[in-house]
Amino acid sequence: MPKPTFLNLPDEKRQRITELAIDEFSTHPYRQASLSRIVARAGIAKGSMYQYFENKLDLYQWLVVEELERRRRDWLDNHSHVRGEGLFAELEQRALASVGFLLDHPRLARLAAAAMEPTSDAELRSLHSRLRQNELDALTRAIAEAMERGEIREDLDPRALAHLIEAMVLRGLPDAVLASAGVDVHSIDAKKSEETRIEEESWRGMVRQSLAMLQSGLTHAAPAVHA
Amino acid sequence: MPKPTFLNLPDEKRQRITELAIDEFSTHPYRQASLSRIVARAGIAKGSMYQYFENKLDLYQWLVVEELERRRRDWLDNHSHVRGEGLFAELEQRALASVGFLLDHPRLARLAAAAMEPTSDAELRSLHSRLRQNELDALTRAIAEAMERGEIREDLDPRALAHLIEAMVLRGLPDAVLASAGVDVHSIDAKKSEETRIEEESWRGMVRQSLAMLQSGLTHAAPAVHA
Amino acid sequence: MPKPTFLNLPDEKRQRITELAIDEFSTHPYRQASLSRIVARAGIAKGSMYQYFENKLDLYQWLVVEELERRRRDWLDNHSHVRGEGLFAELEQRALASVGFLLDHPRLARLAAAAMEPTSDAELRSLHSRLRQNELDALTRAIAEAMERGEIREDLDPRALAHLIEAMVLRGLPDAVLASAGVDVHSIDAKKSEETRIEEESWRGMVRQSLAMLQSGLTHAAPAVHA
Amino acid sequence: MPKPTFLNLPDEKRQRITELAIDEFSTHPYRQASLSRIVARAGIAKGSMYQYFENKLDLYQWLVVEELERRRRDWLDNHSHVRGEGLFAELEQRALASVGFLLDHPRLARLAAAAMEPTSDAELRSLHSRLRQNELDALTRAIAEAMERGEIREDLDPRALAHLIEAMVLRGLPDAVLASAGVDVHSIDAKKSEETRIEEESWRGMVRQSLAMLQSGLTHAAPAVHA
DNA sequence: CATGAATGAGACTTCATTCAT
DNA sequence: CATGAATGAAGTCTCATTCAT
Numbered sequence: 045m046p047k048p049t050f051l052n053l054p055d056e057k058r059q060r061i062t063e064l065a066i067d068e069f070s071t072h073p074y075r076q077a078s079l080s081r082i083v084a085r086a087g088i089a090k091g092s093m094y095q096y097f098e099n100k101l102d103l104y105q106w107l108v109v110e111e112l113e114r115r116r117r118d119w120l121d122n123h124s125h126v127r128g129e130g131l132f133a134e135l136e137q138r139a140l141a142s143v144g145f146l147l148d149h150p151r152l153a154r155l156a157a158a159a160m161e162p163t164s165d166a167e168l169r170s171l172h173s174r175l176r177q178n179e180l181d182a183l184t185r186a187i188a189e190a191m192e193r194g195e196i197r198e199d200l201d202p203r204a205l206a207h208l209i210e211a212m213v214l215r216g217l218p219d220a221v222l223a224s225a226g227v228d229v230h231s232i233d234a235k236k237s238e239e240t241r242i243e244e245e246s247w248r249g250m251v252r253q254s255l256a257m258l259q260s261g262l263t264h265a266a267p268a269v270h271a
Numbered sequence: 272m273p274k275p276t277f278l279n280l281p282d283e284k285r286q287r288i289t290e291l292a293i294d295e296f297s298t299h300p301y302r303q304a305s306l307s308r309i310v311a312r313a314g315i316a317k318g319s320m321y322q323y324f325e326n327k328l329d330l331y332q333w334l335v336v337e338e339l340e341r342r343r344r345d346w347l348d349n350h351s352h353v354r355g356e357g358l359f360a361e362l363e364q365r366a367l368a369s370v371g372f373l374l375d376h377p378r379l380a381r382l383a384a385a386a387m388e389p390t391s392d393a394e395l396r397s398l399h400s401r402l403r404q405n406e407l408d409a410l411t412r413a414i415a416e417a418m419e420r421g422e423i424r425e426d427l428d429p430r431a432l433a434h435l436i437e438a439m440v441l442r443g444l445p446d447a448v449l450a451s452a453g454v455d456v457h458s459i460d461a462k463k464s465e466e467t468r469i470e471e472e473s474w475r476g477m478v479r480q481s482l483a484m485l486q487s488g489l490t491h492a493a494p495a496v497h498a
Numbered sequence: 499m500p501k502p503t504f505l506n507l508p509d510e511k512r513q514r515i516t517e518l519a520i521d522e523f524s525t526h527p528y529r530q531a532s533l534s535r536i537v538a539r540a541g542i543a544k545g546s547m548y549q550y551f552e553n554k555l556d557l558y559q560w561l562v563v564e565e566l567e568r569r570r571r572d573w574l575d576n577h578s579h580v581r582g583e584g585l586f587a588e589l590e591q592r593a594l595a596s597v598g599f600l601l602d603h604p605r606l607a608r609l610a611a612a613a614m615e616p617t618s619d620a621e622l623r624s625l626h627s628r629l630r631q632n633e634l635d636a637l638t639r640a641i642a643e644a645m646e647r648g649e650i651r652e653d654l655d656p657r658a659l660a661h662l663i664e665a666m667v668l669r670g671l672p673d674a675v676l677a678s679a680g681v682d683v684h685s686i687d688a689k690k691s692e693e694t695r696i697e698e699e700s701w702r703g704m705v706r707q708s709l710a711m712l713q714s715g716l717t718h719a720a721p722a723v724h725a
Numbered sequence: 726m727p728k729p730t731f732l733n734l735p736d737e738k739r740q741r742i743t744e745l746a747i748d749e750f751s752t753h754p755y756r757q758a759s760l761s762r763i764v765a766r767a768g769i770a771k772g773s774m775y776q777y778f779e780n781k782l783d784l785y786q787w788l789v790v791e792e793l794e795r796r797r798r799d800w801l802d803n804h805s806h807v808r809g810e811g812l813f814a815e816l817e818q819r820a821l822a823s824v825g826f827l828l829d830h831p832r833l834a835r836l837a838a839a840a841m842e843p844t845s846d847a848e849l850r851s852l853h854s855r856l857r858q859n860e861l862d863a864l865t866r867a868i869a870e871a872m873e874r875g876e877i878r879e880d881l882d883p884r885a886l887a888h889l890i891e892a893m894v895l896r897g898l899p900d901a902v903l904a905s906a907g908v909d910v911h912s913i914d915a916k917k918s919e920e921t922r923i924e925e926e927s928w929r930g931m932v933r934q935s936l937a938m939l940q941s942g943l944t945h946a947a948p949a950v951h952a
Numbered sequence: 953c954a955t956g957a958a959t960g961a962g963a964c965t966t967c968a969t970t971c972a973t
Numbered sequence: 974c975a976t977g978a979a980t981g982a983a984g985t986c987t988c989a990t991t992c993a994t
Contacts, residue, residue, distance in 0.1 A: 049957065073392050075302040080984065089959045094986065154391065161388070162455045164381065165300050169457060180450075200484070204447040204477055208484075211443025212435050220434035223407075228389045230396060250431055257427070257435075261488025276974070307967065316976040318971080327968065503978065527846050529756040533964070543980045548965070608845065615842070616909045618835065619754050623911060634904075654938070658901040658931055662938075665897025666889050674888035677861075682843045684850060704885055711881070711889075715942025730953070761988065770955040772992085781989065 045106045050096035061086050061096070065107060070151040070158075071230075074104060074168055105171060108159035115152055119145055131190035136255045139213050143247055146218050150232040157215075157229065179214075180206050196262040209258065217254050221247045273333050277323035288313050288323070292334055297378040297385075301331060301395055332398055335386035342379055346372055358417035363482045366440050370474055373445050377459045384442070384456065406441075407433050423489040436485065444481050448474045499560045504550035515540050515550070519561060524605040524612075528558060528622055559625060562613035569606055573599055585644035590709045593667050597701055600672050604686040611669070611683065633668075634660050650716040663712065671708050675701045727787050731777035742767050742777070746788055751832040751839075752914075755785060755849055786852055789840035796833055800826055812871035813940045820894045820932045827899050828923060831913045838896070838910065860895075861887050877943040890939065898935050902928045 050058065064085050068077045079100055083090050097103040123144060125137050146153035160176045163169060183206040191198045222228055225242045277285065291312050295304045306327055310317050324330040350371060352364050373380035387403045390396060410433040418425045449455055452469045504512065518539050522531045533554055537544050551557040577598060579591050600607035614630045617623060637660040645652045676682055679696045731739065745766050749758045760781055764771050778784040804825060806818050827834035841857045844850060864887040872879045903909055906923045 052957085071391055071393075073300050073302055073390065075300055076392065078984070079986090090985090091960065091987080092958055095957060100985070158391065162457050163300065164298055164385070164457055165303065173455065200480060201451070201477075204451060204481075207447035207450055208439050208443040208481055211446065212439040215442065216435040216438025219438065220431040223434055224428070224431060228400065230389050230391055250428075253427060254431075254435055257488040259488075261484040261486075279974095305967070306969090317969085317978095318976055319974085321969070322974065506978085525845055525847075527754050527756055527844065529754055530846065532962080534962075544964090545966080545981065546979055549978060554964070612845065616911050617754065618752055618839070618911055619757065627909065654934060655905070655931075658905060658935075661901035661904060662893050662897040662935055665900065666893040669896065670889040670892025673892065674885040677888055678882070678885060682854065684843050684845055704882075707881060708885075708889055711942040713942075715938040715940075733953095759988070760990090771957090771990085772955055773953085775990070776953065776955095 045102050045110075046097055047095065053096075061088070062107075062111060065103060066111075066151055066155060069104060069107060070155045074163075074165055077104075079103075101167060104168075108155060108171070108175070112152060112156050112159070115149070116145060116156070119148065130193075131186055131195050132255055132259045134186060135209065135213055135258070136251065139217055139251045139255060140248065142214055143218050143221050143251060146222075146229070147242060147247070150229065153218075154229050180210060183210055200262075205262075212258065213254065217251060220254075221250055224250070272325070272329055273323055274325070280323070284315075288315070289334075289338060292330060293338075293378055293382060296331060296334060297382040301390075301392055304331075306330075328394060328398075331395075335382060335398070335402065339379060339383050339386070342376070343372060343383070346375065357420075358413055358422050359482055359486045361413060362436065362440055362485070363478065366444055366478045366482060367475065369441055370445050370448050370478060373449075373456070374469060374474075377456065380445075381456050407437060410437055427489075432489075439485065440481065444478060447481075448477055451477070499556050499564075500551055501549065507550075515542070516561075516565060519557060520565075520605055520609060523558060523561060524609040528617075528619055531558075533557075555621060558622075562609060562625070562629070566606060566610050566613070569603070570599060570610070573602065584647075585640055585649050586709055586713045588640060589663065589667055589712070590705060593671055593705045593709060594702065596668055597672050597675050597705060600676075600683070601696060601701070604683065607672075608683050634664060637664055654716075659716075666712065667708065671705060674708075675704055678704070726783055727778050728776065734777070738769075742769070743788075743792060746784060747792075747832055747836060750785060750788060751836040755844075755846055758785075760784075782848060782852075785849075789836060789852070789856065793833060793837050793840070796830070797826060797837070800829065811874075812867055812876050813936055815867060816890065816894055816939070817932065817936045820898055820936060821929065823895055824899050824902050824928055824932060827903075827910070828928075831910065834899075835910050861891060864891055881943075886943075893939065894935065898932060901935075902931055905931070 050061075053061075061082070064082050068082050072078070077100075079093055080090065083093050093103070097106065120141060123141070125140065127133065127137055142153075159172055160179060161172060162176070163172050180203070184203045187196075187202040187205050187209070190196050191202065219228070221242065222232060224246070280288075288309070291309050295309050299305070304327075306320055307317065310320055320330070324333065347368060350368070352367065354360065354364055369380075386399055387406060388399060389403070390399050407430070411430045414423070414429040414432050414436070417423050418429065446455070448469065449459060451473070504515075507515075515536070518536050522536050526532070531554075533547055534544065537547050547557070551560065574595060577595070579594065581587065581591055596607075613626055614633060615626060616630070617626050634657070638657050641650070641656040641659050641663070644650050645656065673682070675696065676686060678700070734742075742763070745763050749763050753759070758781075760774055761771065764774055774784070778787065801822060804822070806821065808814065808818055823834075840853055841860060842853060843857070844853050861884070865884045868877070868883040868886050868890070871877050872883065900909070902923065903913060905927070
């Protein structure tokens with residue numbers, strides 16, 4: 045949704061602007077993110093931004109829908125990941141990617157996370173909602189297939205399960221990893237430069253354990269409740 | 272941390288203001304929430320608000336720290352809940368309360384949820400972070416105790432586990448319940464009046480099943496991974 | 499439609515602002531009229547204007563609907579006018595007032611005239627249209643009554659006639675008076691200070707003659723056309 | 726005063742641009758009319774417009790001075806009109822043409838009307854004034870000649886009379902015709918497509934009656950006023 | 953001759969906060 | 974203690990115009 049003008053820009057300039065926009069939107073809530081600040085830092089005229097994008101929402105939308113996805117894909121391409129069979133292998137891959145990407149690109153991950161959160165901002169509601177649905181739909185499908193293959197118990201509603209898994213694996217788990225190093229998704233930037241080294245072995249272990257726990261819960265028969 | 276002025280206000284007035292403030296902050300992101308709008312609707316002078324609170328942040332802080340907690344306690348007092356023994360009974364109680372409160376008071380639940388979310392708003396960062404830590408600390412303690420009692424496996428880090436459980440039980444589960452009725456936390460108000468009836472039996476079932484799954488995962492030995 | 503804030507202003511200040519607003523809107527088309535310019539000249543903060551009026555349109559609306567009408571009434575009160583009987587006496591009074599007011603208060607007359615003109619500005623369309631209808635309705639009524647009294651021919655449609663008379667008496671005639679002095683409604687200010695003296699006797703004569711002509715046309719039987 | 730570049734343009738392109746420019750200027754006040762919008766709709770580069778015309782004013786000027794006149798002439802050529810003798814026959818012809826053209830080409834008529842109106846826009850003042858003078862000069866001449874021929878009373882100032890007649894016949898009469906169908910000059914486009922059929926017989930009748938009234942007023946001796 | 957990116961002034965509007973009454 | 978006027982920074986966005994290619 046950028047105008048052609050933006051796409052035709054010299055690479056260097058386009059990337060500089062993109063970078064600054066990501067920076068702005070990942071460090072401020074949408075409402076407080078300021079086009080004025082972006083153009084000031086980019087050293088371009090205020091009007092120019094409107095040659096590139098329809099308006100503030102258009103820029104934000106492009107960022108979270110297209111650019112983010114593109115960068116995620118690029119990152120994934122460079123991080124080979126053997127892919128096992130079955131739901132849990134897939135979930136583990138996604139979790140590993142999610143955490144890995146977060147540690148490599150905190151700003152992007154932050155923006156992506158925010159864009160899937162339900163928001164009280166009416167202007168963003170439908171966009172965020174759409175993005176979230178996509179994510180959940182994919183997960184729901186994978187779960188339904190796993191049920192058909194008999195991988196997991198079938199007494200649960202796939203969509204409800206998707207919510208639970210998404211929350212635990214894609215939100216709780218990255219949080220846990222960050223917390224283990226004493227940061228959260230918004231403070232990681234600042235501390236990154238210093239000594240926050242999250243050992244790869246360490247977080248991969250957390251991912252593995254979490255998935256194992258989930259697998260255990262979903263394959264064993266439920267224990268009797270309240271008894 | 273309202274000024275004494277606010278606390279000395281006639282009940283009716285104080286409550287009216289409180290109600291409108293909750294409404295404003297639960298329907299707009301902090302930055303977009305407007306004191307002007309609140310005072311306009313409350314029919315009081317703008318200056319008065321500054322007799323009651325230091326500033327916008329002070330008001331927000333009081334709302335999410337004190338008032339919200341108070342209302343949650345009041346609600347809990349009126350919703351008797353037998354309390355079983357052990358971690359899972361406790362978790363189930365908390366989940367039931369969480370969902371029940373959400374269905375009864377969507378605005379409050381929304382505000383509470385937002386206040387525990389990490390935020391990119393520098394002004395709110397430390398506040399949100401603090402609230403979240405409190406929640407996680409309590410959960411971490413409960414988990415550690417359960418481990419000591421031998422209720423659950425001990426090969427997991429209590430704090431990490433707290434993140435996972437918090438995400439699944441306190442965020443994913445309410446989302447799942449709402450989603451089953453086709454709403455989300457921000458659209459529930461609008462639809463409430465119409466026909467969005469979420470049957471109590473239905474959502475209690477979801478809570479029970481989710482907790483059972485969790486219990487299963489945390490008590491059985493993990494299945495061998497990738498082997 | 500001003501907010502109470504404006505009405506409570508010290509007289510001096512309120513009048514200064516009003517004066518400057520009239521000046522701005524009577525020397526620029528609505529779109530080009532600038533609140534920034536008004537506040538700059540008034541020496542007040544930009545935000546203050548929004549304490550007084552909802553927005554630009556609100557200010558304009560108040561100006562042309564209320565303030566203008568008030569000033570016109572004030573002026574009329576101070577310019578005694580014996581009032582004959584019948585449609586033509588009434589029309590003559592209105593014409594004399596119209597021209598007199600225009601010569602005394604060109605800016606106000608200009609604004610009033612513009613506000614009755616159909617406009618291509620969508621924002622103003624309904625307002626202008628309403629003002630114009632009021633004027634025409636009154637005239638239509640007067641004409642219909644005159645017909646009933648047998649003062650004028652009855653073979654004409656009162657509403658159509660109102661348009662013709664309004665155009666000739668309330669628009670053409672003032673134009674003619676100004677033109678006789680080599681000015682028009684927008685250049686009169688500038689020239690006023692110099693030597694543009696329009697003799698009272700002179701323009702009263704024009705008014706009288708015009709009305710006489712109209713009366714003649716409306717009372718005599720129409721001459722045979724094309725014959 | 727387009728640059729040669731514009732005149733050398735392929736017919737199709739030149740006409741497309743012209744059409745869109747007319748559309749823009751006839752639906753927005755000069756200040757709000759937007760070159761950006763025109764070029765966007767025309768699918769040409771913004772810079773191109775400046776190869777064709779000096780600037781916005783230049784384009785507008787050409788439109789209302791040359792193009793409008795050309796189209797009016799074309800229309801007249803295709804609407805044969807027997808031409809009687811004398812001032813009133815001529816006025817009737819002009820009135821019929823004026824109304825007919827308005828009904829056939831509302832946008833053009835609107836633009837033409839606006840361009841003769843005195844304006845508060847300093848940039849347009851002299852242009853509008855010049856156009857208006859031309860119109861009035863012609864009318865004044867015709868009136869003076871009619872006086873010399875003894876067609877009408879000679880106790881009136883020809884120029885003043887021109888103002889009155891212009892207002893009534895060229896402004897009031899078209900207004901009256903439109904009003905009889907419940908539209909005005911700016912709403913006619915929208916409604917045109919629907920059912921706004923103004924019967925030719927009907928409006929020709931209005932024109933004839935109006936002129937008859939005028940003729941009656943201008944040829945009979947004025948009745949004694951106030952007596 | 954066409955292009956279309958760049959510009960930057962200027963428009964309206966909103967808001968939290970202050971302060972004299 | 975309430976009031977509410979005043980402030981001014983900051984925000985988004987539009988536009989005519991220029992100019993290098």
